Amino acid sequence: MKKLAMVLLVGALAVLPTAGFAANAQTTAAKHPAKAAGAHHTTTGVVKSIDANTLVITHPGKKGHDTTFKLDPSTHRDGTVDVGSTVSVTYREEGNMLVASALMARPATHAAGKS
Numbered sequence: 001m002k003k004l005a006m007v008l009l010v011g012a013l014a015v016l017p018t019a020g021f022a023a024n025a026q027t028t029a030a031k032h033p034a035k036a037a038g039a040h041h042t043t044t045g046v047v048k049s050i051d052a053n054t055l056v057i058t059h060p061g062k063k064g065h066d067t068t069f070k071l072d073p074s075t076h077r078d079g080t081v082d083v084g085s086t087v088s089v090t091y092r093e094e095g096n097m098l099v100a101s102a103l104m105a106r107p108a109t110h111a112a113g114k115s
Contacts, residue, residue, distance in 0.1 A: 044088045069100040079105030
C-alpha cells in the first residue's frame with residue numbers, strides 16, 4: 001500500500017509542473033493575441049516619406065506621431081502612394097520591425113462646400 005501511495009505521489013508531482021506551464025502558455029496567448037505568429041494589424045496615416053525600402057507615416061491628431069515600416073518586394077501596393085497622400089497600411093511585427101504587407105492609397109477628401 002505504501003508503494004502505491006508513493007507511485008501516485010511521484011506521478012502527481014511529475015504532472016503538476018507540466019500542467020502549470022501549459023496553463024501559463026494559454027493565458028499568455030489569450031492576453032496578447034496581437035503577438036501571435038503572423039498577426040496582422042492595420043493603421044492609417046499621411047505619408048511623410050517613402051522609398052524602395054521604407055515608409056514613414058504621420059498619424060493625425062494632437063499627439064500625432066511617426067511610424068516607420070519596412071517595405072519589401074512582396075508588399076502589395078494599391079493606388080499611388082506619394083508623400084502627402086493618406087494611406088492604410090496592413091503590417092506585421094517581426095522582432096522590433098514593422099513590416100508592411102499591403103499599402104492602400106486613400107482618396108483625398110475635400111472640405112464640404114468646395115468643388
